[in-house]
Amino acid sequence: xxxxxxxxxxxxxxYKAVEIGVETGxxxxxxxxxxxxxxRGKPIMPxxxxxxxxxxxxxxxxxxxxxxxxxxxxxxxxxxxxxxxxDAMIDEIQRAAILGIPWVVSxxxxxxxxxxxxxxxxxxxxxxxxxxQTRDESAGILLETTAGQGTTLGWRFEHLAAILAxxxxxxxxxxxxxxxxxxxxxxxxxxxxDYRTTMKQFEKLVGLxxxxxxxxxxxxKECGSRVDRHAHIGCGKIGLEAxxxxxxxxxxxxxxxxxxxxxxxxxxxxxxxxxxRKLRELATKKSAKRAT
Numbered sequence: 346x347x348x349x350x351x352x353x354x355x356x357x358x359x360y361k362a363v364e365i366g367v368e369t370g371x372x373x374x375x376x377x378x379x380x381x382x383x384x385r386g387k388p389i390m391p392x393x394x395x396x397x398x399x400x401x402x403x404x405x406x407x408x409x410x411x412x413x414x415x416x417x418x419x420x421x422x423x424x425x426x427x428x429x430x431x432d433a434m435i436d437e438i439q440r441a442a443i444l445g446i447p448w449v450v451s452x453x454x455x456x457x458x459x460x461x462x463x464x465x466x467x468x469x470x471x472x473x474x475x476x477x478q479t480r481d482e483s484a485g486i487l488l489e490t491t492a493g494q495g496t497t498l499g500w501r502f503e504h505l506a507a508i509l510a511x512x513x514x515x516x517x518x519x520x521x522x523x524x525x526x527x528x529x530x531x532x533x534x535x536x537x538x539d540y541r542t543t544m545k546q547f548e549k550l551v552g553l554x555x556x557x558x559x560x561x562x563x564x565x566k567e568c569g570s571r572v573d574r575h576a577h578i579g580c581g582k583i584g585l586e587a588x589x590x591x592x593x594x595x596x597x598x599x600x601x602x603x604x605x606x607x608x609x610x611x612x613x614x615x616x617x618x619x620x621x622r623k624l625r626e627l628a629t630k631k632s633a634k635r636a637t
Contacts, residue, residue, distance in 0.1 A: 363400035420454025420464035485517030492573035525562035
């Protein structure tokens with residue numbers, strides 16, 4: 346069975362995210378370790394970390410993940426912002442390590458006024474410094490596939506391959522594969538044939554072994570739109586069956602898969618619960634063919 350869960354709020358304490366996750370049937374959760382729209386957060390107190398560790402240990406949560414601040418841009422040509430982003434990324438890794446979280450998911454960055462080539466060089470140089478300065482920390486970085494809005498990098502598999510190949514010591518680097526972003530970037534996954542083709546492309550360019558986590562989101566916009574708008578599972582342009590191909594792919598059986606779909610309720614039921622139920626039904630669909 347796939348390791349399924351959802352992004353959860355840390356309002357009220359880090360351990361609260363675990364409790365909410367358990368209530369909604371999560372086996373994995375993702376959190377921000379601070380306000381995602383701030384550069385730095387208040388220090389994580391030992392008692393807070395202890396409560397989180399204890400909650401995870403008794404919850405059945407297999408692998409908590411973290412997501413970094415939306416302000417970080419490791420591709421920025423602006424030296425002040427670039428340095429600030431490096432320092433913030435170091436802080437993100439240190440915070441995750443304190444909480445015992447193994448991976449911090451991060452958007453690679455946006456090149457803004459320069460070029461893809463220059464942006465990729467900046468990301469590689471930034472990651473060399475970040476990973477070097479945190480070499481004694483337990484947490485690593487997962488580069489997230491992006492939708493390709495504006496000048497963001499990471500929407501082409503070639504971008505991820507270039508970064509992974511360029512970083513001097515990439516042992517604490519991996520990839521988070523976001524279904525909405527990949528689809529919006531122009532990679533088809535809705536049919537079994539398209540899913541196989543896209544995964545073959547990823548395997549050839551990046552390597553499937555680099556995928557350490559998935560974000561499971563349907564897409565409001567069409568394939569190739571390069572617009573990042575998440576929809577509930579089966580309620581967007583990707584469609585329900587695509588998630589079945591992924592969930593029944595034995596190669597990813599032990600890879601955590603996290604919902605980032607809209608929060609709220611539908612007919613009085615928590616939307617995470619609804620989406621997780623859909624995914625589990627797809628994962629155990631006996632009549633369905635496997636993707637591989």
